[in-house]
Amino acid sequence: MAEKNSSGAAEAPKKDLKTVKAEQKARRKNEKIEAKERKKAKKAGKRGFFKQIADVFKMTRKADPSVLWWMIGAFVAALVIGLVIGLLTGSPVLWTLMFIPLGLLAAIIIMNKKAEKAAFSQIDGRPGAAGAALSQLGRGWVVDDDPIAVNPRTQETVFRATGKAGVVLVADGEYNRAKKLAEKQRKHLQRFLPNVEIRVLQVGKGPSEIELHEVKSTIKRMKKTLNRHEVRAVEQRISSMPVNNLGIPKGVDPNKMRPDRKAMRGR
Incomplete structure (x- = not known):
């Protein structure tokens, strides 16, 4: 009887250890799933940002078809300025590449200005x-x-x-x-x-x-x-x-x- 009790007591810790290991495994699995979900949400957020930009552009272009040419003009103007500075300093490629983000920023600013005008045109003439x-x-x-x-x-x-x-x-x-x-x-x-x-x-x-x-x-x-x-x-x-x-x-x-x-x- 004493031997039975001692063997049961010996099995109990083994059972507890298995349970702990199973819980740890489940916890690691859940953490991996949560990490994947966060990564997916982050990617979806980025796609959402670009989708919003696209929606704004479509809305603005519908109200003012010239917005595309204004944006292209702003981008090209920035590149030309970068190229001129590059030619004067002896590094045309470097300066042109540096002005690409500025060109994109200028194009977005133009789009925002046109979008604001388009948004107001929708309520122009209404009371309030x-x-x-x-x-x-x-x-x-x-x-x-x-x-x-x-x-x-x-x-x-x-x-x-x-x-x-x-x-x-x-x-x-x-x-x-x-x-x-x-x-x-x-x-x-x-x-x-x-x-x-x-x-x-x-x-x-x-x-x-x-x-x-x-x-x-x-x-x-x-x-x-x-x-x-x-x-x-x-x-x-x-x-x-x-x-x-x-x-x-x-x-x-x-x-x-x-x-x-x-x-x-x-x-």
Whole structure:
């Protein structure tokens, strides 16, 4: 009996050792599977990036067929610059090869600019499009999601952005009615902000208007008149002003009308 117990006790460790080895083997197998899955996901991510680039190019080319020639021109121009520098320094091949990535970058920048214009062309003329253009200003600007003034009957709108260039009002709609609506808002703001530059832009295709895709670049070029702390103070002052209770007309939803930022960045 004692011998049986001792043999059973001797078998127990052997059984445990087999179990441990089996678990280790299973763990290594799982780690290999996980590593393969991560590798596949990484490759899929890379394919996804290039697919997005291809999708952006197709969308842009559909709206502007000349984009291909612009991209080729930018790439060739970069190579020519590299070749000229190479000829002057005695290393034409080296400099040409060095400028290939710059040529590709120039082509992608051209595509992104054209893609941005194409994206805005899809919403141009719709109520609230000015808000979509202002949403692209990015850091340093405080942009109201909703229009600060609306003509409910004819759907002219005025959107506001506050930044280092002061306060910018962007009017959208029929020229005369939109101008009147924006001027009313400008005078109202001027009473509360007497020392702040308040500018008015009108979106459209007329001689005194700017196109939708030019709103961002036009505002970015404006002269800076406020520092970061003054911008915050102006925004706080605006927040304390009486709220315009006019509702947003049907069809105006700037949150749903913003162009695809990923498409603009090409990723």
